Amino acid sequence: MQYKKLNKEQLIAEQSQLLAEFAALKEQGLKLDMTRGKPSAEQVSISNDILTDVGADGVYSEDGTDTRNYGGPLGIIEARRLMGELMGVKAEQVIIGGGASLNLMFDVFVRAWIHGVLPGQTPWGQLEKVKFLCPAPGYDRHFAICEYFGIEMITVPLNEDGPDMDMVEELVKTDAAIKGMWCVPQYSNPDGYTYSDAVVKRLAAMETAASDFRIFFDNAYCVHHLYEDEQARLINLYDACAAAGHADRCYIFASMAKITFGGAGISAMAMSPTNFEHQARLLGKQIICYDKVNQLRHTRFFADKAAVEAHMMKHAASLRPKFAKVEEVLAESFEQGDILKWTKPLGGYFVSVYTMEGCAKRIVELCKEAGVALTKAGATYPYGIDPQDHHIRIAPSFPPVAELDAAMRVFACAVKLASIEKLLAE
Amino acid sequence: MQYKKLNKEQLIAEQSQLLAEFAALKEQGLKLDMTRGKPSAEQVSISNDILTDVGADGVYSEDGTDTRNYGGPLGIIEARRLMGELMGVKAEQVIIGGGASLNLMFDVFVRAWIHGVLPGQTPWGQLEKVKFLCPAPGYDRHFAICEYFGIEMITVPLNEDGPDMDMVEELVKTDAAIKGMWCVPQYSNPDGYTYSDAVVKRLAAMETAASDFRIFFDNAYCVHHLYEDEQARLINLYDACAAAGHADRCYIFASMAKITFGGAGISAMAMSPTNFEHQARLLGKQIICYDKVNQLRHTRFFADKAAVEAHMMKHAASLRPKFAKVEEVLAESFEQGDILKWTKPLGGYFVSVYTMEGCAKRIVELCKEAGVALTKAGATYPYGIDPQDHHIRIAPSFPPVAELDAAMRVFACAVKLASIEKLLAE
Numbered sequence: 001m002q003y004k005k006l007n008k009e010q011l012i013a014e015q016s017q018l019l020a021e022f023a024a025l026k027e028q029g030l031k032l033d034m035t036r037g038k039p040s041a042e043q044v045s046i047s048n049d050i051l052t053d054v055g056a057d058g059v060y061s062e063d064g065t066d067t068r069n070y071g072g073p074l075g076i077i078e079a080r081r082l083m084g085e086l087m088g089v090k091a092e093q094v095i096i097g098g099g100a101s102l103n104l105m106f107d108v109f110v111r112a113w114i115h116g117v118l119p120g121q122t123p124w125g126q127l128e129k130v131k132f133l134c135p136a137p138g139y140d141r142h143f144a145i146c147e148y149f150g151i152e153m154i155t156v157p158l159n160e161d162g163p164d165m166d167m168v169e170e171l172v173k174t175d176a177a178i179k180g181m182w183c184v185p186q187y188s189n190p191d192g193y194t195y196s197d198a199v200v201k202r203l204a205a206m207e208t209a210a211s212d213f214r215i216f217f218d219n220a221y222c223v224h225h226l227y228e229d230e231q232a233r234l235i236n237l238y239d240a241c242a243a244a245g246h247a248d249r250c251y252i253f254a255s256m257a258k259i260t261f262g263g264a265g266i267s268a269m270a271m272s273p274t275n276f277e278h279q280a281r282l283l284g285k286q287i288i289c290y291d292k293v294n295q296l297r298h299t300r301f302f303a304d305k306a307a308v309e310a311h312m313m314k315h316a317a318s319l320r321p322k323f324a325k326v327e328e329v330l331a332e333s334f335e336q337g338d339i340l341k342w343t344k345p346l347g348g349y350f351v352s353v354y355t356m357e358g359c360a361k362r363i364v365e366l367c368k369e370a371g372v373a374l375t376k377a378g379a380t381y382p383y384g385i386d387p388q389d390h391h392i393r394i395a396p397s398f399p400p401v402a403e404l405d406a407a408m409r410v411f412a413c414a415v416k417l418a419s420i421e422k423l424l425a426e
Numbered sequence: 427m428q429y430k431k432l433n434k435e436q437l438i439a440e441q442s443q444l445l446a447e448f449a450a451l452k453e454q455g456l457k458l459d460m461t462r463g464k465p466s467a468e469q470v471s472i473s474n475d476i477l478t479d480v481g482a483d484g485v486y487s488e489d490g491t492d493t494r495n496y497g498g499p500l501g502i503i504e505a506r507r508l509m510g511e512l513m514g515v516k517a518e519q520v521i522i523g524g525g526a527s528l529n530l531m532f533d534v535f536v537r538a539w540i541h542g543v544l545p546g547q548t549p550w551g552q553l554e555k556v557k558f559l560c561p562a563p564g565y566d567r568h569f570a571i572c573e574y575f576g577i578e579m580i581t582v583p584l585n586e587d588g589p590d591m592d593m594v595e596e597l598v599k600t601d602a603a604i605k606g607m608w609c610v611p612q613y614s615n616p617d618g619y620t621y622s623d624a625v626v627k628r629l630a631a632m633e634t635a636a637s638d639f640r641i642f643f644d645n646a647y648c649v650h651h652l653y654e655d656e657q658a659r660l661i662n663l664y665d666a667c668a669a670a671g672h673a674d675r676c677y678i679f680a681s682m683a684k685i686t687f688g689g690a691g692i693s694a695m696a697m698s699p700t701n702f703e704h705q706a707r708l709l710g711k712q713i714i715c716y717d718k719v720n721q722l723r724h725t726r727f728f729a730d731k732a733a734v735e736a737h738m739m740k741h742a743a744s745l746r747p748k749f750a751k752v753e754e755v756l757a758e759s760f761e762q763g764d765i766l767k768w769t770k771p772l773g774g775y776f777v778s779v780y781t782m783e784g785c786a787k788r789i790v791e792l793c794k795e796a797g798v799a800l801t802k803a804g805a806t807y808p809y810g811i812d813p814q815d816h817h818i819r820i821a822p823s824f825p826p827v828a829e830l831d832a833a834m835r836v837f838a839c840a841v842k843l844a845s846i847e848k849l850l851a852e
Contacts, residue, residue: 044494048482056474068470070688106712148711262496264719286532293690
């Protein structure tokens, strides 16, 4: 139904029907949480063998290191090689972290803040003002790190092929206070978009007023395809930067959190040799080592990238019916309509929906009334403010399909109700 | 032999005999590393069962949390309870970290630097000057954190009952730039001293010019006794601070690194409810969760503090012959002499030796020539400078007893040689 073509009377008639429907949905007494991109119990169980694959008889890494004991802040060599393969860099350029790649990113900010990004560079904490470019919608926890340090965030629109590069190039060329940029280059959170070759190359090559400009490539979904036959292709981020003569420009992050266990994975960061030396030296001041036994568990479980990719198809098999359910309910309710658009990602953990302007908060509120918790409207924008109040992030991974069906029907009804409210108020 | 009573001729005679002895020791071609307080392979093997005590059939914590999945940045409740018991505080006051308590301490500095120690307090990073009191000899990695942040370190002598409290009280009362203090209150690194009740109470009660003064109690050796019958007793640090009306003054840290695995333990910090709220809120910006499966492994392995204490007696049984060997060689070589004093700790990981002034560096150098690597002389003092060049840290835990015997004989010979060099040069 094309709501925008209805007159007031027709809208009111539709509204009263929807209100009855919504009342019935509320009576189900749902209690569903779709706030975060969290793997389901079925998904984490796929990796159960990892729990016990290092026993007392096999605690040594390939170079003879006793993983149980102190030492080795950079990680065991086989873990650095495996994560390097996922990120397209050599093992020597990789530092392995704990379960949370977010913490690796945070720590890079701490180092930049106190020591600068390289020896001789001014610590960001000594500058009057530091700004970051934030393609949006994006990942709320990235933006929260900027807020932590009082970094001013500049929103850049995220298009289907990546950030609006005309805008990015113009900004970084003219403003030396812009020290960096967040990027989720493959299956972006939440749109599911992947940066085109041209965008990656422009990011690598662009002229920046700040000599210490850094791109934080959070390649969180580097192997998180939904389909075997249709997959995003991202060119090598580090190679692109190096080819453009800006090898030091990028930090690349990856994580096993959504490959093995969200609560017990390993993470990694990759960078140029020059960046590596600086990061490794400062890392050595804060930690003796991350959990090397868990690194060994992961390399025992995965021989190489091909093994990870095969494993990810098991996740995909678990996730596909959920993404299909979201698509089914949205298509059924809105394909013929004029009030909602949404993304159809080939991977990652989210679906983005774009409502009529000024409706997103109200929809999230209505869903909450009916027992369906969604990510806060606006959370995917810097400072939690979506200027058009039109974006909602759907995270289909955690609930079973039946619950997801119930939640999506609540959501669809809420979208319609909020849209009519808006149209009636105009 | 009392070297200081010998005349020049006698010294030269003794020297030539020692040089021959030293040449013979060098010919052994030793390659021994005694630089760090690292558990031996035998010690880490004591905890091997922990590796596989969480399998696919038991991944849930007592409140039903799936430890494999995201969430719970503060740690699972049973781990908070266990570590709280070790630290003498309630579970609700405890945050569980990764393997390295050093990283927890570092992160508290980051938070103080960027946000202040509590809401409304000036971030330390915005102050002209921040100073810390550093009882010395102390732990080099503590001092390295101060250097990381450019914090000025003030050395305070560490006596057998704790830091020189007259000096501490005078300094903190008059200088508002002194924002904190490092303490290893039980079996201090490296002397093995334990703070007396009076010292703890004075630390808790003393008047500080800085309202945001914080004591970092690194209780790294809280259950690390060497003997069953003779053990240090430390009064409750948090209770002492709370009783003195300064509950917010202290952060307490503990770690399983030297209880289970140096490379795969868990760590913890405890603090007042007010401090807790601030730390927990800021922690939530940097991490989604630490490794909860590993927390569960530890609580499966240890039902309570009593279980930890029983376990520690196995470590003690492995460590006692090593401490005995150090004592044996030192007593044999120096008990009747006038050139060396050393500590006889009841727990912890180190023996401190105090040489004649101006000899420590030379001794470490001589040992290196003979293939025995010791902790760098001076490392246990702020900025790596021992003003008297007289302290050396002996770390007996890692090498087998036979190697330790060889290393200590090299050490004894080196002490004598360096002392005679010094006496001849006077």
